[in-house]
Structures are given as structure tokens and as C-alpha cells.
Amino acid sequence: MKKDQCDRRIIHAAVVEEARIFLQDYSEIEEKSELFKALADPGRLQIVIALASREMCVCDLAALLGVSESAASHQMRILRSKNLVKNRRDGQVLYYRLVDDHVMQLVDVARLHVKEMKYGEADE
Amino acid sequence: MKKDQCDRRIIHAAVVEEARIFLQDYSEIEEKSELFKALADPGRLQIVIALASREMCVCDLAALLGVSESAASHQMRILRSKNLVKNRRDGQVLYYRLVDDHVMQLVDVARLHVKEMKYGEADE
DNA sequence: ATAACATATGTACATATATTCATATAAGGT
DNA sequence: ACCTTATATGAATATATGTACATATGTTAT
Numbered sequence: 280m281k282k283d284q285c286d287r288r289i290i291h292a293a294v295v296e297e298a299r300i301f302l303q304d305y306s307e308i309e310e311k312s313e314l315f316k317a318l319a320d321p322g323r324l325q326i327v328i329a330l331a332s333r334e335m336c337v338c339d340l341a342a343l344l345g346v347s348e349s350a351a352s353h354q355m356r357i358l359r360s361k362n363l364v365k366n367r368r369d370g371q372v373l374y375y376r377l378v379d380d381h382v383m384q385l386v387d388v389a390r391l392h393v394k395e396m397k398y399g400e401a402d403e
Numbered sequence: 404m405k406k407d408q409c410d411r412r413i414i415h416a417a418v419v420e421e422a423r424i425f426l427q428d429y430s431e432i433e434e435k436s437e438l439f440k441a442l443a444d445p446g447r448l449q450i451v452i453a454l455a456s457r458e459m460c461v462c463d464l465a466a467l468l469g470v471s472e473s474a475a476s477h478q479m480r481i482l483r484s485k486n487l488v489k490n491r492r493d494g495q496v497l498y499y500r501l502v503d504d505h506v507m508q509l510v511d512v513a514r515l516h517v518k519e520m521k522y523g524e525a526d527e
Numbered sequence: 528a529t530a531a532c533a534t535a536t537g538t539a540c541a542t543a544t545a546t547t548c549a550t551a552t553a554a555g556g557t
Numbered sequence: 558a559c560c561t562t563a564t565a566t567g568a569a570t571a572t573a574t575g576t577a578c579a580t581a582t583g584t585t586a587t
Contacts, residue, residue, distance in 0.1 A: 289466045290496065290533085294459060298467050301456040307521075308445050308452075311513040316443035320545080321436045325426060332425040335418060337564060342413045343422050350546055352564055357544095362520040371554050371563045372414065381516035385509055389435040392505040396486040397431070414563085444575080461534060474576055476534055481574095495533045495584045 317361040318385060322346065323354050327363060331383045334367075334376040441485040442509060446470065447478050451487060455507045458491075458500040 289295055305311075318324050326340055335343075341351035355375060358364045363382050366373045377383065413419055429435075442448050450464055459467075465475035479499060482488045487506050490497045501507065 288462065288532095290460060290462045294457065295463045295466050298453040298456060298459060298463070302449060302453055302467075305449075305452050305510070305514065307514075307517050308448055310517045310521075311510065312443055312445045312448045314513050314516060315439045315448070315509075316544095319436055319440035319443040321432050322545090324432055324436045324439070325429075328429050328432075329422040329426055332422060333418065335422060336414060338412065338414045338562095339419045339422070342419050343426075347547070348564070349548080349566090352566085353545075356565075362516075368554085371561095373564065379516070379519070381512050381519075384512045385439075385516075386429070386435065388505050388508045388512065389438050390429065390431075392438060392486075392503070392509075393431050393434045395503070395505075397434075412562090440574095446575085471577070472534070473536090473578075476536085477575075480535075492584085495531095497534065 313361050314363070314385075317358055317363050318382075318389075320354070322350075323358060324386070326351075326354060326358065327377065327382055328386060330364060330375060330377050331386070334374040336372045336374050338372075340375070437485050438487070438509075441482055441487050442506075442513075444478070446474075447482060448510070450475075450478060450482065451501065451506055452510060454488060454499060454501050455510070458498040460496045460498050462496075464499070 318327065322344055325344060329335060329340065329343055337351050337355060338348055340355070341348040344351065355364065355366075358375075359366070362378055364375045365378050366375045368374075442451065446468055449468060453459060453464065453467055461475050461479060462472055464479070465472040468475065479488065479490075482499075483490070486502055488499045489502050490499045492498075
């Protein structure tokens with residue numbers, strides 16, 4: 280008894296169709312999931328939050344998290360490649376900051392959500 | 404020449420200290436990153452977006468994404484365990500829906516961010 | 528009770544990700 | 558030029574994650 284994409288039963292065909300149409304309004308799914316992926320690591324999340332308060336260099340971020348500078352640099356590479364942070368150079372030092380405040384908006388919604396899940400909002 | 408947590412240089416000690424204090428306001432880092440992790444998979448992201456339009460059963464979600472029902476069920480387990488969705492049973496069918504609208508708020512901020520990164524907002 | 532169906536769960540495996548170590552680049556100081 | 562500092566990058570390894578397959582659970586109908 281195997282089922283795959285081919286011999287698939289669809290209970291509510293109309294619902295699936297509507298959902299498919301609804302989903303069309305949301306393109307760039309891949310990019311969005313990449314954005315969330317960038318925030319999906321506790322270390323990177325802390326980096327992002329720290330950068331909300333001020334710009335910081337890799338060295339300081341590494342110290343803050345208690346990880347090697349190499350590890351921190353790798354994380355910054357990811358945050359850069361996914362457009363969460365940008366940097367400016369001052370001599371040998373690269374100062375990182377958030378690209379915009381969407382990033383912190385995401386963190387704030389997440390904070391609210393976690394809090395509500397934790398303390399209350401008893402199922403409707 | 405190795406450096407680890409022990410023989411670490413800190414360029415801006417005061418900055419690191421301030422950042423550390425700032426970070427204290429953001430507890431439950433782990434939970435928040437778990438929330439983002441839940442949205443970090445394209446499949447789950449599509450499921451979440453689809454559920455914003457209406458409640459749907461596992462079977463339909465599997466059909467929508469073109470994956471096995473088992474795979475869809477595993478994804479729902481993750482979304483459930485991270486408090487993004489809840490379900491109600493009607494007979495044999497479990498209908499899933501989003502727990503609240505924080506989830507879609509996250510998606511919307513992500514959408515905005517991706518769009519701006521893509522088309523413009525030339526570096527300040 | 529048995530059968531059929533919707534969903535859940537366990538295990539295994541392939542792939543992705545994070546961290547470490549080694550090395551490379553870029554800037555500043557001597 | 559050389560050396561040091563700050564950061565980046567590459568390769569290797571350990572761990573995490575997603576999917577498939579097999580099986581289990583719970584619900585309805587007969």
C-alpha cells in the first residue's frame with residue numbers, strides 16, 4: 280500500500296485548488312524561508328538582537344557569544360548573504376549593523392508569540 | 404596561534420558589556436529561534452501560508468505541496484510542537500489552522516523585507 | 528470484530544548546517 | 558619591506574534535519 284504524488288487522494292479538491300491560488304500571491308517562498316533560516320540559530324538570533332542596540336565588530340560579537348572569531352565570522356557571512364546585516368569598515372575593523380528594522384520587527388513578533396504561548400492566552 | 408573562549412581579545416569591552424545587558428531583555432532566545440526554525444523550511448512555510456486562508460487537513464496539505472502524507476504529517480508535528488498550528492478533529496479528519504495571527508505577521512514582515520531587498524531601497 | 532481510512536510515529540538514510548582548524552586576505556604600524 | 562591585527566574563507570567533521578518506508582493509532586462503517 281504505497282501512495283505518492285501520483286495516486287494521491289484529495290479529500291477536498293476545491294479547498295486544495297483555492298489554497299493553490301491563494302499561495303500564488305506569496306511568491307519568493309524560498310527567499311522568505313531563507314530569511315527565517317537565518318534567524319533559526321540561537322547564536323545568530325543573539326547577534327541580530329545585539330546589533331539592534333548598536334553596531335558591533337566581529338571580534339566583539341564573538342566575545343559576546345563566547346565563540347571563536349572564525350565561527351562568528353561564518354555566522355556573519357550567513358547573515359550578510361541573507362541580507363540581514365551590512366557592514367562598514369573602519370581601518371581593520373568591520374562594524375556590522377542591521378540592514379533595516381524588519382529584522383527587529385520579526386524578533387518582536389516572535390517574542391510576543393513565545394510569551395503568549397508560555398503564559399496564557401488559553402485556547403481562545 | 405589558537406584562540407578560544409579563554410584567551411579572547413575584546414576590542415570594545417564596554418560595547419560587549421552593554422550588549423550583554425541589552426540581551427538580557429531578550430530571554431527565551433532558544434524558543435524564538437525554534438519558532439523561526441519552524442518557518443525556515445519552504446514546505447512548512449507554504450503550509451503556514453495556506454492555513455492563513457483556511458483550515459485544512461493533512462491529506463489536502465500533502466496534495467497541495469505534492470509530498471507524501473507521511474511527510475506532511477511530520478511537518479505538522481513540527482509546526483504543532485512549536486505552537487504555530489492547532490487542530491480540531493472531525494471524524495477521522497484532523498483540520499489544522501494557525502494558532503494566532505503572529506504567524507502571518509512574521510510572514511508579512513518577511514515578504515516586505517524580501518521585496519525591498521530585491522527591488523530597491525538603495526542602501527540609504 | 529473486522530475492514531477501511533486519516534493521521535501519527537519510528538527508523539533509516541541522505542543532505543544540510545555549525546563548528547573547528549588551517550590558511551588567506553586586507554589594513555595598519557614599524 | 559615586515560609583522561601584527563581583524564576578518565574571511567576552505568576543508569573536515571560532527572550534528573541536525575527532511576524524506577521515505579513501514580508500522581501503529583484512532584475513528585467510522587459494516
